[in-house]
Amino acid sequence: MSSDKKLLDEPKIDLYIAVLEREKLLMEQLLEIQRDKKPLIVLAKPEELDKVNMREGVLVSDLEKTEGARFKLQKDLAAVLGIESEALTAQLLYLVLSEQYPEKAGRLQETSAGIQRSVTSIKELNEENHQLLETALEYISEMQWMLTGDEGAGTYSGSGDMDSKPPPPRIKIIDAKA
Numbered sequence: 406m407s408s409d410k411k412l413l414d415e416p417k418i419d420l421y422i423a424v425l426e427r428e429k430l431l432m433e434q435l436l437e438i439q440r441d442k443k444p445l446i447v448l449a450k451p452e453e454l455d456k457v458n459m460r461e462g463v464l465v466s467d468l469e470k471t472e473g474a475r476f477k478l479q480k481d482l483a484a485v486l487g488i489e490s491e492a493l494t495a496q497l498l499y500l501v502l503s504e505q506y507p508e509k510a511g512r513l514q515e516t517s518a519g520i521q522r523s524v525t526s527i528k529e530l531n532e533e534n535h536q537l538l539e540t541a542l543e544y545i546s547e548m549q550w551m552l553t554g555d556e557g558a559g560t561y562s563g564s565g566d567m568d569s570k571p572p573p574p575r576i577k578i579i580d581a582k583a
Contacts, residue, residue, distance in 0.1 A: 438460060482498070
């Protein structure tokens with residue numbers, strides 16, 4: 406690193422890494438929640454799923470606050486380096502720390518990698534859980550139609566628009582008058 410770069414404030418670096426570690430912990434807790442949801446969806450336990458969703462909401466709120474603190478610290482660190490905060494990536498900060506505070510660089514890299522692993526796993530589990538929920542809703546809709554012939558409120562696409570495709574032909578088991 407060139408000598409014209411300013412030295413980053415060590416307490417601010419420690420605080421930044423501590424905030425990242427807090428984010429990592431929250432992401433790991435969110436990952437556990439995603440894992441907890443799967444059996445509740447499969448076993449059709451909406452009350453328990455609702456409780457898990459509430460816990461998730463509290464964690465997401467805490468994560469948003471923690472990210473806000475991280476963004477502020479990132480902005481301060483970027484200003485010292487003379488760059489925009491958006492340009493201060495974990496990799497760039499790692500390179501700077503490798504020169505200025507080598508003992509902190511490894512901690513930053515390990516924490517960042519842990520966050521990335523959690524994010525990837527959460528995305529995968531979210532997709533699986535979403536598919537399970539869609540399958541369950543399709544089953545409920547089909548059973549409703551088979552029993553009553555009622556199409557229900559309609560089907561909506563992922564964007565929230567009413568699905569315009571006609572339903573497939575069905576065979577009604579029980580007459581609605583029965």
